[in-house]
Amino acid sequence: SATTMGNMTGIIPTVDQIEALHRKLAPSDAAYDLIHTHCVIIAQITRQLIHRRNALFMRRCTLPADAPERTGEPAPGAFAVPATDGVTGGTVPPRYLDAGQAVLGALLHDIGTYRVLKNDGSNGEPLTFDGPHYVQHGLIGYDLLLNEGYDESIAQYARNHTGVGLTREAVVRQGLPLPPDDYVPVNLEQEVVMVADKYHSKSVPPKFLTADAYARKAARFGEDNKEQWLDLVRTYGEPDVPALAEEYHMRLVD
Template sequence: MSGYIPTLEQIDELHKKIAPSQAAYDLVHTHCVIVATIGCQIVRRQNALFTRRCTLPAGGESLVPSPDGVVGGQVPPRLLDEHLVMIGGLLHDIGTYMVFKHDGTDGEPLKFSGKKYITHGLRGYRYLLDEGVDESIAQFARNHTGVGLTREAVVAQDLPLPPDDYVPVNLEQEVVMYADKFNSKSLPPKFLTVDAYTARAERFGEQNKRQWLELVDKYGVPDIPALAEKYHQIVI
């Protein structure tokens, strides 16, 4: 460990330090809170399945919802670190403050730059490292784009990123990457169902769609309508 693990107060300070406006903070920080919430719900489901693995029906799955409403999922190979997922979820999108076209300071509605947006994970990773945050936390920003952005995809799509793999390196990062797909920062912000994100994933090819559906099978489905009601957002 070469850096520090931020507290909740320090996480908020990291957001506020880089946020160009209150509107930008409200949009990005709320999304991060939602992703952290979904991620922690999934972790609790995973850990419950792991704990009860000897009593589950054949196949290792249960259709009974968790107290948080997560349905399905497979027994994980180990217990997951809920605190790590919470911190990672709260910081995973901190780089999006750097990719606004209109950031709330010019009198225009918030709008992201389409060309720069793909770089937000790497930008967030570098920002966190520059602020002294440990590599293990900064990686949540770097490794959450799509359903796993590979070197091959970066090269094939001629993306404005150094050719490399930007994919989760542990289960906790994968949970945050997965949870992220259920909420969008588009204006107005909205929640996505499994089917809605499946349609998005399919735009990038059959393999991308298959990877997404494998994640759904692996981690289960959160209660999106309940979350949308809690955060007063629409569902698509």
């Protein structure tokens, strides 16, 4: 049997198993619809962002040295690689990204949010989240996935997607109800899910946000936070958020 660092390798779930887990944990249809649909959307954006970066990786040998896709700096008048899957911009990644694993991670990243609902929708009233404890949903999801027997590599997507990377320092400084630790992506696949997640909000009703709209939101946590986000946008490129909003018939904040 395969072992990793002395531990049994956990389950790498199928999409069907993931959907069944959402169904099992959802306290109401409304909760399932909001949270599972959000995860499906984030998985779609994740796939788009990875397609983009992998396309740039494939072209790395033919791009000019000063190409914005290499430098991350806008170069007026420079040739720009046409959009991939609706995504424009972005830079050549250091390696090929694993779309398959990232999509599974995206489908599970918010599995813990079923446990931080204030009103869970079973009474027919609108869903609400427990604001003060909401930040715990990543860690709750991580523990939940490990308890389900899922592999650490998959469970980490739940743990490490909050904001633009929740550091130990930020947890302590903001007095968040979490054990002081770094809850930040540990690989590119986790990072892309964290980025994709910012383009859609589980508000009631749910909504899409452009990169600029999220930048305004990030600025509430400080200028550093906003700059980190804008760096990530330069790195991963921008998905076609208006097209997604239209596809899902949801409102768009630009």
